[in-house]
Amino acid sequence: MNLESIKSAVEEGVPGCRIEIVENSSPSAQHSLLVDTGHGFAIAGFLRDAAGCRFDFCSNVTGVDWPPKELSTKIKVKKLIDGVEREVDELRKTLIPGYLEVVYHLYSQELKQGPLPLRLRTADRDAAVHLPSLTPVWRSAEFQEREVFDLFGVIFDGHPDLRRILMWDGFIDHPMRRDYVEPDDYEYEPTAHDEVLQRARQHMAEAGGR
Amino acid sequence: MSTSTYPLSPSLPELAPGAGQEQLLEISMGPQHPSTHGVFRMNVMLDGERVVRLKPVFGYLHRNHEKIAESETYLGSMPYTDRLDYLCSLTNNWGYALAVEKLAGIQVPERAEYLRIITGELTRLLNHSCLLGFLLQDMGSSGTPLMYAFREREKILDLFEALTGARMMCNYMRFGGCRADMPAGWLDQAKQVVAGYPRFLDEYEKLLVSNEILMERTQGIGVLSKELAVNAGMSGPMARASGVNYDIRKVDRYGLYERFSFRVPLGAHGDVYDRYMIRFLEMRESLTILNQAMRDIPGGPIVDPKMKIRGFRPKPGEAYGRIESPKGELGFYLISDGSPNPYRYRVRPPSLINLTVLEDLCLGQNVADVVAILGSVDIVLGEVDR
Numbered sequence: 001m002n003l004e005s006i007k008s009a010v011e012e013g014v015p016g017c018r019i020e021i022v023e024n025s026s027p028s029a030q031h032s033l034l035v036d037t038g039h040g041f042a043i044a045g046f047l048r049d050a051a052g053c054r055f056d057f058c059s060n061v062t063g064v065d066w067p068p069k070e071l072s073t074k075i076k077v078k079k080l081i082d083g084v085e086r087e088v089d090e091l092r093k094t095l096i097p098g099y100l101e102v103v104y105h106l107y108s109q110e111l112k113q114g115p116l117p118l119r120l121r122t123a124d125r126d127a128a129v130h131l132p133s134l135t136p137v138w139r140s141a142e143f144q145e146r147e148v149f150d151l152f153g154v155i156f157d158g159h160p161d162l163r164r165i166l167m168w169d170g171f172i173d174h175p176m177r178r179d180y181v182e183p184d185d186y187e188y189e190p191t192a193h194d195e196v197l198q199r200a201r202q203h204m205a206e207a208g209g210r
Numbered sequence: 211m212s213t214s215t216y217p218l219s220p221s222l223p224e225l226a227p228g229a230g231q232e233q234l235l236e237i238s239m240g241p242q243h244p245s246t247h248g249v250f251r252m253n254v255m256l257d258g259e260r261v262v263r264l265k266p267v268f269g270y271l272h273r274n275h276e277k278i279a280e281s282e283t284y285l286g287s288m289p290y291t292d293r294l295d296y297l298c299s300l301t302n303n304w305g306y307a308l309a310v311e312k313l314a315g316i317q318v319p320e321r322a323e324y325l326r327i328i329t330g331e332l333t334r335l336l337n338h339s340c341l342l343g344f345l346l347q348d349m350g351s352s353g354t355p356l357m358y359a360f361r362e363r364e365k366i367l368d369l370f371e372a373l374t375g376a377r378m379m380c381n382y383m384r385f386g387g388c389r390a391d392m393p394a395g396w397l398d399q400a401k402q403v404v405a406g407y408p409r410f411l412d413e414y415e416k417l418l419v420s421n422e423i424l425m426e427r428t429q430g431i432g433v434l435s436k437e438l439a440v441n442a443g444m445s446g447p448m449a450r451a452s453g454v455n456y457d458i459r460k461v462d463r464y465g466l467y468e469r470f471s472f473r474v475p476l477g478a479h480g481d482v483y484d485r486y487m488i489r490f491l492e493m494r495e496s497l498t499i500l501n502q503a504m505r506d507i508p509g510g511p512i513v514d515p516k517m518k519i520r521g522f523r524p525k526p527g528e529a530y531g532r533i534e535s536p537k538g539e540l541g542f543y544l545i546s547d548g549s550p551n552p553y554r555y556r557v558r559p560p561s562l563i564n565l566t567v568l569e570d571l572c573l574g575q576n577v578a579d580v581v582a583i584l585g586s587v588d589i590v591l592g593e594v595d596r
Contacts, residue, residue: 064554
């Protein structure tokens, strides 16, 4: 089955879903399917179970961070300058909002077809980073979705055990994001000594400072 | 449409102190436990000797390989792939080179493909011999089988050293070929090693395959069903021991594997013993591939002459390349934005994904079996934690 027929089969099988083909311009020509978040789980189930698709094997799950981009385009604008109409270049800036993307590489053990990349995108990179977890469909996503959560900060709704996997539990940021800044000292912990200094500073301030 | 979901980890027993639960014992196996093959920890809950819960803990060797590779040029992370699965650096090189070749549309000369197949299959021999040694060491046969395996491994490492200059961190493959051609006399030396290998396998098999203690410890232990193996993304010997016919050398026919005749051994029970035997049989198939490759290797260039080493910038796009590494499906997913370093670089680690079912395999078994089951999964922590 080629990508077009998979797309039309999904559109028939999961009514109301939005699905589009993302072209890949590199020589590998591995085009992928971008599906909408709301129907992501149903589409995954359909791809696994429907005859002709039978993508029963999910080999790879990974995240990609696309930070917001500022595109600046030059456009010609006609303007009145000193009473004469002239064509002037004007820089127009458009902000393309960023998003996080999760890519699943599917394969069919039964029909020996694939790999088929399946993409899901979050609405933004800050608050709406929720995606449906596909672990109930493919168990192999269990650790890999945990890894995407850990390193990219995508929250998978419906994941049975969404915890950090590679970084430690108290870690705060998501290191695979493009704008991640490393801490100066990973192992810094406030010590009793810091507390004493803090108290001393406070005391001096209260005492009027010197 | 309703989607039937696959049962996740078997339901956990209520672990709060209460009726009949006072006897549960939580132990932490690892990270410094010798049977965990590195720094890997399992939180095991025991009822007597029986495992009722097992949670693996990862990340002790995490250094964010992917992030480092994204700030490096494409070629710059080639030596770093050696450190993923440090027993099999050559197949790691191959997987990465294959993904970049797909991304940039590079052709590989025939001689280089043969060199890749020879080194790749030697790596498989090496990995499987070592794994069998480790597994038996874990089960308490102290020393002998492991030393036998290491003796053979040493011969292969000598070949690697003569060819690539390094025993373990080979850094041998390049995009569009290999880095160095065979030195004089190398092929004869390799033929000798391969010709001597069946003798070692026979000896090993005689020593262990029908050994009663080994059979007692491994048969019917850690059974993995075929359905779960497919759904949980098992690959490599793990999947084939459960009867899943999935060998990327046959499925994708990458390299020149379609020219070689070899069989894919499949297991029937999916227990530790099958996983153990599959590796024996695979080594014998590797030997037939090696014999064919060393007989037929053609002359010619070992790297695509049109390939640019400096200033290598693939066109924007993405590619997923995968090979059959000794551990399973080793994939590299790359996204290029046209700059000299990859925008996204992802390793699909077979060791980590094969651990997904560790809890399912161990539940209901004795704590001593956990060691054997983990040994039969075949993990290298450099790849699990990346």
